[in-house]
Amino acid sequence: MEVKVKLFGDLREGRFKEEKTELEENSRVIDIINKHNLPLDKVAICMVNSCQAEFGQVLQNQDTVAFSPPVGGM
Template sequence: MQVDVKLFASLREGRFESEKAELENQSRVIDVIKKYNIPLEEVHICLVDGRDADTEHVLQDGNTVSLFPPVGGA
């Protein structure tokens, strides 16, 4: 199956902004994180098709996975 992967802020450094990923059927968000060697502690927010999801969320063909680092500001 194919999903769109979008990385934000510091997660883009040395990686990409948006990319299509080929995954096995029944892959989860954690599988996307592992595929791109992103340390789990660097991922604070996961969205699937714009909705909050955890790392065990099972993906479907055509989903969009968005990953964000911890976000702060003053």
């Protein structure tokens, strides 16, 4: 199956902004993190199709998955 992966903030450094990736059926969000060697401690926000998601969520073909590091303010 194919999913679109979007990276934000520091997670883009040395990687990509957005790309399509092939995964096996019944893959989970954590499988994308592992496939792209994203530092787990830097992934603070995970969204699937614009909804908050957990690392164990099973993905569907054509899902869009976005990862963001912690967001600072002030």
